[in-house]
Amino acid sequence: MSDPMPIDGRASGQGRVFQTGGDQYIEEHHHHYGAGTGPGTGSLLAPQPVGPRPPQGATAPDSVRVPLVARVPGILRDRADLMERLRAAVTGPGGDVHVLHGLGGCGKTAVAHTLFTEAVRDRGRVGLWVNASERISLRAGMLAVAGDRGATTGELAAAASGQRAAADLVWHYLDHSAQRWLLVLDNADDPTVLEEGGWLRTSPLGTVLVTTRHATSPLWRGAGAARHPVGVLPEADAAQVLCDLAPDAGTVESAQKVARRLGCLPLALTLAGSHLSHQLLESWSMDEYDRKLSEDSTALVDQGAASTGSGQSRHLVGRTWQLSLDALAGQGLPEATTLLRLLSCWAADPVPLSLLMPVARGEVDFGHLDPPLAADRVEPALRGLLDHSLIGMVEADGRRCVQAHGVLLDSVAAGVPEERREPLAEAAGRLLGAALPPEDAAPVETRTELRLLAPHASRLLHGSPSEWAARLAVRVVEQLFTAGDFAVALSMSLAVADEAERLLGDEHPVTLSARHIMGRTQHRMGRYTESETTLREVLRSRERILGADHPDTLRTCAVLHVPVAILGQVEEAVHLLRRAITGQRRVLGEDSGETLFSRAWLLEVLPRLGDSEEFDEEARVVEDCERALPPGHLATLMAHHNHAEGLRVLGRYVEAEPVARRALTERIRFQGPDHPQTLAALNLKARVAHGLGKLDEAVAALREVIERRERVLGPEHPFVTQNRQSLAEWQAEARAQP
Known part of the structure; x- marks a missing residue:
């Protein structure tokens, strides 16, 4: 092939002349920001794309001017103080980042939606809404924001293909917007999605509002963000949410019972109210719904999603937590799932951190759990659950505790594979038993600890009924009685005795021990006739099953004298005591x-x-x-x-x-x-x-x-x-x- 003919050319202004011998492929993009107004002024000649190409499928959202959310609350209940702070930020000079953080389903998006609507309607702000749950949706949404604020088709194409710094382009146009704006980055549960591209910035022309489950990300601190925790609703407001959605289903008092059972979680309340208001074949009242919840709260509540058109995982109570656990596993913390499952064996009450110390110290081995929970992974797993708002740190009676929402625990427990439930329950029982005070500890030193542990023993027996769980629960009641917490001991003893009888039969030794301590708590709380009846029945059963001289029989014989004497039968009381003393001298x-x-x-x-x-x-x-x-x-x-x-x-x-x-x-x-x-x-x-x-x-x-x-x-x-x-x-x- 002969040499090509030389080409002479001249360029002026921003023109370019290229000369080549052979076949070449050249792309040229021009970006004009004006003198000194943005990065990359002039043109960029790129024989190959600069940087990695974005993932396929990063299509623009249908709108960034309308919040694309599944459910819009008719009335935002509670949140008055929070809304006042956010309104002040929107009407202020701008340049702020505000982060709404909390447990999934607590209504962070509802708060953001209400603020967005008010800012557009009442404050004349441009409202911009981006789904920040993953990289693809964030990138597509932010580029759509740039287009809304004036970016050209060529600039957007270059950014979309990876030939332009996309975040720089977006923030250039936000910084030069002709109108003040509010930008909502919704569901930013993985802050690294915002961090890796430099998407979270500030501008004097607007306010950024982030909703996230991640409470403690360094990104929030680095951006100087004001953080606002969003928790469950007060009971009165929670009941009103149900009444808003299903006004004909029952009274406010009935709604309060349902709200209490659902832990006042806005997501659960919304789904429950939607279910009640859209029934066709049945028409349950609030009271009937409350009774149904006792059978399977998570599954029943999620039926309300069909009425709201929001069946995706994020809007299902039974699945919403799994999103956070999946994220933690992706970050190298699969143990967080095991730890949360372990917590789901206990109650929704505060869990003293002392319960978990034997694992963290390596004193017990939970390597058989799946995933295994090693000693050096307890702290990172706890931190991960805290960071993702799956648990919170609380102080109860001077003890540092962690606490998870009851509906969360129910749904996590329901999702544990059948073959893993027994090992988890036994692990929870071992930790609870190890945390109980020594039998000879002074009551003045044990009352607080026992009151914290009692609901977890009850939950363990209810959720994992077994003889060992019943024995553990009886032991807790006995220690509560000794510590003088008679009211708690009575309430717990009634439930434990009934559960033990259902599980083991009315003459099993554990059942009789539960009835024995129940009788003692009854007389301490002034229920003397009931106490006498209970203890007489236990004495007859123990005499028949264990024999007249068994220590347990003699113990019941001695205790029975108390209600007998109070009810005026003093001579019989003395006889019961003398009989017990004679046997105890001989046997003990x-x-x-x-x-x-x-x-x-x-x-x-x-x-x-x-x-x-x-x-x-x-x-x-x-x-x-x-x-x-x-x-x-x-x-x-x-x-x-x-x-x-x-x-x-x-x-x-x-x-x-x-x-x-x-x-x-x-x-x-x-x-x-x-x-x-x-x-x-x-x-x-x-x-x-x-x-x-x-x-x-x-x-x-x-x-x-x-x-x-x-x-x-x-x-x-x-x-x-x-x-x-x-x-x-x-x-x-x-x-x-x-």
Whole structure:
């Protein structure tokens, strides 16, 4: 081939002349921003594209001027303070970034939509809405924003093909917009999508609002963003959401019950209300819906998605959390799924971090879970769940805890594969059992911890019914009783006893243990007839199944005397105690704590028979307890207390006074000032003072007893009623004195 003929040419202005020999492919793009107004002025000659080409399928959204969201709330409930702060930002000088963060389904997009609508309608702002959930939709949406603000077709084509810096192009046109604007970046749950392309910036002409589940990304700090947590609704507002959507389904009170069961989560409320308002074949009331929720809350709530046209994963309660877990797994944290599944075995109440410490320290091995949870992965997994708003950090009774939403836990638990449920439940049970205080721990030190652990033991039994879970729950109730938290112990014991009976049968030893502690809590809460009935049934069953001399049988025999004596059958109460003591001496030994405890009880009931001589003889149990038991043992505390009570009943007030003072001091030291038995000792001190004629001291002490018993036992407890009656009588005595 001969050499090509030379070509002479001249260019002027922004023209170009190219000369080549052979076949060449040349692309040329021109971008005109004006002098000094943007990057890359002039032309860019690129024989090959600059940088990586964008993913295929990055088509522009149908609109960036209209929020493309599945559901628009008719009325935005609550959120008044948050909306005021955001309105001020939109009407201010601009240049701000605001981040709405919180659990999926909490209504972040609803807040953004309301602000967007107001900004366009009332403030004259240009509203721009971009789906930032993934790279493709973000890039396409932001380029559409640039087109809306004036970018030419050629500029957009170059940016779309990777030959222009796309983010620079977009922000150039935002910075030179003829109108002020509000830009919403919705569902930015993976902040790296914004970070990698430099998409998150500020401009003096507008305000950026981001919605995300990721609460703690360094990107928010780097952008100087103001962060706003978005949580669940207050109960009254949550109920009103249901009434807004289904006004004919029931009363506000019924709506409150449904809202409470759904944890006041806006997503769940919206789906539930839509379901109630669009039924054809059935027409459930709020109360009927509440009953149905107890069977399968997640599946039932998600049926409402069909009524809203929002069946995609992000708008289904049963799937929305999986998006965050998938993202965490993609970031190298598959253990976050295991940890959240572990939390789903427990209740939606605060979970003390101390429960997870044995795993983090390597004291227990959870390598058999799937995915495995190794010691050095607990902290990163926790951090990942926190960052994605799947759990939150809370403080409960001075303990650092984590907490997840109840609907989230229900849906996570429902999604655990069948073959993985038992290993998870057993792991949760091991951790819960290890966290329980030692049996001999002082009640004053255990009450708070036990109250935090109690709901998790109940949930574990309900969600993973088994003999070991029932034993664990009974153990928790027994410790709650010892700690003096009688109201919580009673509520839990009723549920545990019923579940144990359903699971194991009414004569299984675990069921009988549950009924035994239930009977004890019943009499402590003033339900004496119920207590007597319960304990008599347990005693008959234990006699038949275990035998008359089994320690459990003797324990029930001794405890039964309490409601029997209170109901006026004092002679039978003494008989029950003597029978128990005889058996315990033979089976457990003279110095057994249980034997001494039963003997100490005798000091309370013998004086009611008027037998002062036998009382003095049995009072030797005080010395026996001090000799055989460690300081602070409950039998010793009971012996001192009942010795003083017996002396008072016998009218020996001078002898009773120093013993009563000692009993009160010991109760405060070992059981705490608000333990019900400490308050009983304070009540005893007041009655001894009254017997000695010290009316002012007696009245002052009894007033304190009433105030504290109302707080601990409730204003309707029989002890409180008796105290009020005594106070009125003593005050009348004091007024009658000369």
